[in-house]
Structure formats: C-alpha cells, structure tokens
C-alpha cells in the first residue's frame with residue numbers, strides 16, 4: 544500500500560474552518576477572534592513569534608482545549624464536543640511528543656494502531672525505519688524519532704495531520720530528512736497543518752502560510768505573496784575596483800539609473816545596489832554590457848519569508864479591540 548491510497552481528498556474542501564476563535568488563560572487573551580481555513584490537500588503553515596498563540600490554536604482544533612468563544616469545525620465536527628469522533632481522524636505530532644525510552648519502534652506502532660490502521664510496514668519503509676523495528680526509542684537519532692512520530696501520526700489513516708515544531712532541535716541533515724517526509728505527504732495530497740518557527744521550512748513545504756501575532760492573524764497567503772507584500776527590497780553587492788574616480792562616479796550613476804534600482808552606495812570599494820527584483824536582471828545586464836568581468840564576489844540578497852515576517856512583527860500593533 545502506498546500513502547496515496549489512504550487519503551481520498553476533494554481538493555479545496557474545507558477541512559478546518561475557524562471563525563472568531565478566542566481563548567484566554569486567566570485574564571490574558573492569547574487567541575483573539577482568530578479566523579482560519581485549511582483546505583483539503585494543502586499544507587498550511589502557522590508561523591509567528593513565540594507566544595503568538597499557535598499551539599493554543601492547534602490544541603483547540605484537536606479538542607484538547609475548550610475555546611472561550613468562536614465557531615470551530617474540523618472535518619465537519621466540533622472539536623471539543625465531538626472529540627471522541629474526531630480524534631481517530633486526526634494524526635498529530637505535538638510539541639511535547641515523547642515515548643518511553645525502552646519502547647521499541649515496532650511496539651510503538653502496535654500500541655498506536657487503532658481499528659483503521661493499515662500499512663504500518665509500508666509506512667516504516669517509506670520513512671526509512673523498516674530496519675529499526677527492534678530499536679528502542681532512546682536509541683533513535685533526532686531525525687529518526689521525528690520520522691517515527693510521522694509514522695504514528697499517519698498510522699490510522701488520518702484525514703488531517705497536525706505537526707507542531709516538527710524539526711525543533713534537529714541538525715540540518717535530520718531536518719532535511721524530515722522535510723523530505725513531509726514533502727511526500729504533501730505530494731500525496733494529505734492535508735497538513737504545520738506549526739513552525741523555521742521559516743525556511745515553511746517556505747519549502749507550505750503552499751500557504753498564516754502569520755500570527757498576539758493571537759491574531761497578521762497576514763496570510765503563499766510564502767511568495769507574503770514576501771512580495773512585506774519584504775520587497777533586494778540588494779546586489781560586488782567590489783567595484785575602478786581606480787579612476789570619474790569612471791567610478793559614472794558607473795555608480797549609471798547603476799542608479801537602471802530600472803528597479805532605488806539606491807546605490809559604495810563603501811571601501813564595495814558597491815551595494817538596492818531595489819526591487821528588476822534590479823537583479825538589470826545590474827547583471829549592465830555588468831555584461833559594460834564589458835566588465837563578472838565580479839567573483841557578486842552577491843544577491845533576495846528577501847525571504849523571514850524578512851517578511853520580521854517586517855510584519857515590527858509593524859505597529861492595532862491596539863483597538865486587542866484584549
């Protein structure tokens with residue numbers, strides 16, 4: 544059996560619909576009238592600063608916390624009141640997931656398998672754990688542990704998979720292994736809600752991201768849309784080693800006139816050209832057309848989701864109505 548057989552999806556169907564979710568701990572509102580949609584077959588990333596309310600939101604979606612207000616529908620059910628019916632349909636790996644040290648991989652799979660479970664062997668093989676069946680949890684590497692949690696999350700053929708800080712604390716190679724596993728889910732059309740601080744991870748895996756701050760949605764869209772809206776500026780840098788001052792001044796002026804360029808500075812022989820994405824192409828063409836050798840230190844800093852989120856988190860708070 545392959546993973547694609549588990550998840551009959553009608554792309555675009557609402558899997559999660561949240562309207563006005565509000566949750567307070569004591570007198571502190573940590574999720575504040577939140578709206579959220581997750582559609583069938585998409586990988587949606589929930590991103591934001593520490594304490595933005597991401598984990599509380601996914602805990603409410605799994606019926607682990609009772610919302611103070613709001614309409615929540617997960618696979619057509621109310622997560623809090625229909626928790627028993629919903630639980631078998633959701634596969635989750637929570638931030639605090641852990642297993643007893645001596646539990647072997649095969650035993651964990653047997654323990655977590657519900658009546659709907661099928662294809663455990665295929666899953667272990669797919670996630671590279673087939674030869675680890677007899678290994679105790681304590682003997683697994685970080686990447687193997689996270690892949691085991693993915694196997695356990697998928698074991699009961701869930702219609703929605705929720706992953707909270709899946710790659711936290713993993714080394715770069717292990718992160719890549721886990722990314723590959725999530726990309727497999729995505730390619731198989733599984734609906735995934737991914738809570739992450741790792742913005743390169745969100746960029747690599749998520750079709751859509753929702754950026755949260757103080758319990759509210761700041762913006763949402765594809766990673767590229769968020770970058771385009773909040774972090775447009777690119778910088779092209781290289782050493783401009785003309786010794787003749789006139790030539791240098793002419794060069795800087797002509798760079799400054801290129802389409803898309805908004806500013807040019809030169810500091811100790813290094814020129815920095817700022818602008819929008821058009822500037823990259825025009826600076827490249829300028830270097831070629833001016834007959835210069837392409838500088839070996841030519842570097843292009845392109846904005847990414849991290850710069851977009853930093854801009855968003857820096858924007859003024861909408862105090863009005865914030866509890």
Ligand SMILES: Nc1ncnc2c1ncn2[C@@H]1O[C@H](COP(=O)(O)OP(=O)(O)OP(=O)(O)O)[C@@H](O)[C@H]1O
Pocket residue numbers: 568573591592593594595596597598599600740
């Ligand atoms: N059980 C609890 N009791 C009281 N306060 C809590 C509880 N759980 C979370 N909080 C607080 O609620 C706020 C939101 O926490 P939450 O874990 O939902 O945010 P988050 O966006 O997931 O943060 P992080 O990225 O750090 O995990 C935080 O300030 C946190 O300290």
